[in-house]
Amino acid sequence: MVRVGVIGCGNIGKVHSMILKELKEVRLCAMADIRIDRAEEFCRQYTEGKGHAYESLEEMLEQEELDGIHICTPHFCHVPMAERALKKGLHVFMEKPPAISRQQFEQLEKASSESGARLGICFQNRYNETTKKATELIEEGKIGALRGGRAFVTWNRNAPYYTESGWRGKLETEGGGALMNQSIHALDLLLRWLGKPIKTEASMSNHHLKGIVEVEDTLEAYMEFTQGKDPVRASFYATTAYVSDAPVLIEIAGERGFIRVEGDTVTYQEAGEMEPVIWRSKQSLVPGKSYWGSGHEACIHDFYDCVSTGKAYRNDLKSVRLTFNTMMDIYESAGSEEK
Known part of the structure; x- marks a missing residue:
């Protein structure tokens, strides 16, 4: 025990x-x-x-x-x-x-x-059934060689979310806003499928909470993963200035089609097919906010299984280094862009 x-x-x-x-x-x-x-x-x-x-x-x-x-x-x-x-x-x-x-x-x-x-x-979205399904499709070669991807996180965080917390909205205590707090999981999945960027450019803004928070409410990033004749590149967008918490959308484009993860749904279409295939997860949500994803339970269960058996844990520190470093690269690029 x-x-x-x-x-x-x-x-x-x-x-x-x-x-x-x-x-x-x-x-x-x-x-x-x-x-x-x-x-x-x-x-x-x-x-x-x-x-x-x-x-x-x-x-x-x-x-x-x-x-x-x-x-x-x-x-x-x-x-x-x-x-x-x-x-x-x-x-x-x-x-x-x-x-x-x-x-x-x-x-x-x-x-x-x-x-x-x-x-x-706790990178729990790695355990979502939609993540597993998208990974299977990519590894099976359903859409051929990967050409790029895009991710959109459009959520809502108003002033009380920050002012009533005592720590959110401050660089010293929160560290970052829309990217670090709300959309790090979306970035993690994008990198899971596309790999390590060789080039990152970004910009960030504070549109709706000027004078209230020090962190960004909107951030966009451009990433290149390969160069040459057919470069692999991605677009990333995160905001907390939307009017509601919409399902996160991540799409991976291949030479023969696309795979799109949105909420509890995976949509994919291979070249030559008349209609896309829609697959819906049956994974139950733990109590909480539905847009957090549904992987918390599996993520925590796996940790204690690895503790008891000695197996390697998929969410150890080494496994999140790429996501963390890319996040910091994005912030540094966006910071220099502001100047």
């Missing part, structure tokens, strides 16, 4: 706690939050009153004999908290982003390499 604590009792902490509560190999026994009342409420809901509530990670680690923790806190806390836990030999499962700077990522790599414990990153 793996004894686990959750740090951060907000919306995403709730999703993690609900899943952990049902895992047979896990005992959820501690909650921590700077608002002790929230930690106490989580204990009542998810530990059947048997867990303990704490106001800080430090207090929880001092008082509890844990095997692992889940980090569901503001972005700037992710790396410092993971370092503390890894140094104590605790397994760590942390929400995205893995870091908010290249320096932080290096610190996390060092802490992970020096620890005997596991580190997992």
Whole structure:
């Protein structure tokens, strides 16, 4: 039995706690939050009153004999908290982003390499059935050699989302906006299918929350993956200035057709076919926001299966390095473009 604590009792902490509560190999026994009342409420809901509530990670680690923790806190806390836990030999499962700077990522790599414990990153959309289906189609060669891709994330985040949080919207604590917070998963999937960019150009803006937030509400990026006669290239667009939270759209174009993932649907068409084929996922959603995707449960289950069996975990730190570095490349390009 793996004894686990959750740090951060907000919306995403709730999703993690609900899943952990049902895992047979896990005992959820501690909650921590700077608002002790929230930690106490989580204990009542998810530990059947048997867990303990704490106001800080430090207090929880001092008082509890844990095997692992889940980090569901503001972005700037992710790396410092993971370092503390890894140094104590605790397994760590942390929400995205893995870091908010290249320096932080290096610190996390060092802490992970020096620890005997596991580190997992919650890139849950890798586990979606739509992701699996699109990957199968690409690997089967349904659309031939890949020519490029596009991704669109058009969501809505208004002023209270930032001002009521105490940390969102600030570069020092959130690290970034529409890309880092809302659309890192879309970027991750685009790179999963197209590989490592050899060229990145980007620009970013703040259209609807000027004077309220320091981070971008809109970002566009152009990426090249190969050059020459038939270059592979992609367009990426993310905004939180839309009027609602629309399903994420990712499309991969090949020499003989296309594959499009949108919400719970995969649409694909091979050259010569009169009509596209529409495939819909039957994967159930964990409670939460539907546009988060449906892979949280599978992602967390897989982490603890790998902890118990010793198998390699697909969402380890090495596996997210390309996505993180590309994200930082995009921000650096967009920052220089602004200047």
